[in-house]
Amino acid sequence: MSQFNFKDHFSKTFTLAYPVMLSQLGQVLVGVADSMMVGRLGAEPLAAASLANSIFFVVLMFGIGVSMAITPLVAMADGKNKSNKIGRLFRHAFSINMATGTFLFLLIILFSPMLNYMNQPSEVVRLAIPYLAIITLSILPFMFFQTFKQFAEGLSQTKQAMYITLICNGLNVFLNWVFIYGNLGFPAMGLNGAGWATLISRVIMGGIIAYYVLKSRRYKLFDLGFKIKRFSFPMVSKMIRIGVPTGFQYIFEVGAFSTAAIMMGWIGVSALAAHQIAINLASISYMMASGLSAAAMVRVGNQLGRNDIQTLRSAGFTVFAMAALFMLVSAVIFIVFREFLPSLYIDDDVVIHMSASLLVIAGFFQLSDGIQVVGLGALRGMADVKVPTIVTLIAYWVIGLPLGYFFAFNLGLQEKGIWYGLLIGLSVTGAMLLYRFHALSANLLKKQNSARAAV
Numbered sequence: 001m002s003q004f005n006f007k008d009h010f011s012k013t014f015t016l017a018y019p020v021m022l023s024q025l026g027q028v029l030v031g032v033a034d035s036m037m038v039g040r041l042g043a044e045p046l047a048a049a050s051l052a053n054s055i056f057f058v059v060l061m062f063g064i065g066v067s068m069a070i071t072p073l074v075a076m077a078d079g080k081n082k083s084n085k086i087g088r089l090f091r092h093a094f095s096i097n098m099a100t101g102t103f104l105f106l107l108i109i110l111f112s113p114m115l116n117y118m119n120q121p122s123e124v125v126r127l128a129i130p131y132l133a134i135i136t137l138s139i140l141p142f143m144f145f146q147t148f149k150q151f152a153e154g155l156s157q158t159k160q161a162m163y164i165t166l167i168c169n170g171l172n173v174f175l176n177w178v179f180i181y182g183n184l185g186f187p188a189m190g191l192n193g194a195g196w197a198t199l200i201s202r203v204i205m206g207g208i209i210a211y212y213v214l215k216s217r218r219y220k221l222f223d224l225g226f227k228i229k230r231f232s233f234p235m236v237s238k239m240i241r242i243g244v245p246t247g248f249q250y251i252f253e254v255g256a257f258s259t260a261a262i263m264m265g266w267i268g269v270s271a272l273a274a275h276q277i278a279i280n281l282a283s284i285s286y287m288m289a290s291g292l293s294a295a296a297m298v299r300v301g302n303q304l305g306r307n308d309i310q311t312l313r314s315a316g317f318t319v320f321a322m323a324a325l326f327m328l329v330s331a332v333i334f335i336v337f338r339e340f341l342p343s344l345y346i347d348d349d350v351v352i353h354m355s356a357s358l359l360v361i362a363g364f365f366q367l368s369d370g371i372q373v374v375g376l377g378a379l380r381g382m383a384d385v386k387v388p389t390i391v392t393l394i395a396y397w398v399i400g401l402p403l404g405y406f407f408a409f410n411l412g413l414q415e416k417g418i419w420y421g422l423l424i425g426l427s428v429t430g431a432m433l434l435y436r437f438h439a440l441s442a443n444l445l446k447k448q449n450s451a452r453a454a455v
Contacts, residue, residue: 009318019162021291026169039345048127050276054258065247067146069239072301074154079305087222101143120265134195138202145206172201245385256396271415274354282362285330289370293377300381327370334363361419368430375433400425
């Protein structure tokens, strides 16, 4: 890749990615603020938040995966200048996402009593169940928001969702202060107050983005009315074939970390609280890298729609390089400030020491984490989701988690052993997805060159 091309791809990718990165950062900083503010209540509420979120985010991430099906399809249609198809994609995606949100809401409500049978500390479970019920209510407004956000991102419009997300996340933090501690005349709700703050902010977030997209002249061309016109089962099928495997990719990854949280509960409250702090901090870099993943999905999808495979490869590898650089910086921060960062959450020396040891491991898996999340985005832009789904299943559930269990409970490495397993799972995933993108795009380029030579 020439220096000029690298700079060109870097600029285009960064323009797309930074609003998504800031939006994702805003989302995760709310989680960080939640954990810090709940952590001031003690180790048990913090552990309860970890347990509830470990269940909730597995389910929520499946919904996010389903909602992302619209983005590469819109990007491809935009590359081909098919504006009529873009509006139809939006309307079908809205129906799919709201049906998915309803199903996921009912799933959590029905199965939340199972927390009583996961061999977790009883006080932690007592606090976790009502908190989980409250945040579960936020799934529907969140899926509503995701429909508009992913649609706009498919058209390379990423700034608006960023502004809305950051504003509403600021509202979330303010409402945490009001509801958790009982300020401005409200009763102190503790952990449940953080749940109500999340729900209210997501309702407002969904309302604002819907108003903007439906009223903006920029989107009038696409006829985004909610009435389904010419309902297309093939279109629904295509979106489900992308969205459901993508949802399972998220389930296999986030589910691995959630299962790790459950295993931490078998070790004790301190280990579970330490896991919550470390994973909360690691999620900052991960979610920002997922902004690069979104940019990779749009750029690759756009170039695939234009049938420009050489540019597709150049754009894709540029995003991999950007992710590697960003995650290396994150790794240094985690390792150097491993003792300081946990102290922002809690005053418990035991929890802080455990968190510090986990942050060292998190530092080592930053590069793999960045490569794998960008790999998933780039391959999604090529509508390649089945093989990456199998890769994530094997890497996390056949390799990572079993090794983590073995290291923790058979070799006696405790909480560090669980994270060693996660490190191995992430490394396998990153290597395999990078190779998959190279092999697929090289094969497409070879076919294109052969076709041109034949002409």
